[in-house]
Amino acid sequence: MNLELALRMTEAAVKQAYREGARISVAIVDDGGNLVSFQRMDGAEISGPVLARGKAYTSVALRRPTSELPALAAADGELAGLAGAGFVCFGGGLPLWSGYGETERVVGGIGVSGGTIAQDVACAEAGASAWSGR
Template structure:
């Protein structure tokens, strides 16, 4: 992960947010969950600077999209009790893998917050597409 690529990814998420009619915050983190790039659109919710990096961190730490975590973190779920602290367990976070196979190493993540869950996921996937086609 480098800054130039991370900036292109945040721009892709912002462009998708304009198409979606959402005002978002977007964060890109490296494989250690460290912030590389962040953008907040005018009018985005005040929680975005916390939630977007949190979703990106969670996607890296758990090596899966945060949209998969709601059922897993619910009472009785495999990861019950995990939500909270740095872990943000609802849609909008996507891990970035070193290759195309699902078994490849996670080398970063993207997190989006500010729209509906569906809008956040769409914006995160737009950023991820820049990663896949780099």
């Protein structure tokens, strides 16, 4: 993960947000969950910066899209109590993978917040597509 790539990813997410009619915050983190790039659109929700970064961090820490977490973090789920541990357990966060097979590993994450869950996921996917097309 480097700054140039992270900036392209945030820009791709923001462009998708314009298409979706959403006002978002988007965060890119490295493999340690450290912030590399962040953008907040004019008029985006006050909670967006915290949630976007939280979604990016959560996706890296758990190596899965945050959209998979609501069922897992439910009271009877495999990861019950996860949300109470500071993880963000709703859609909009995606891990970024590098390598193949046994060498595949998470190298960062993207988190988007500010739209509906579907809009956040679409914007995160648009940003992640810049990663896959690096």
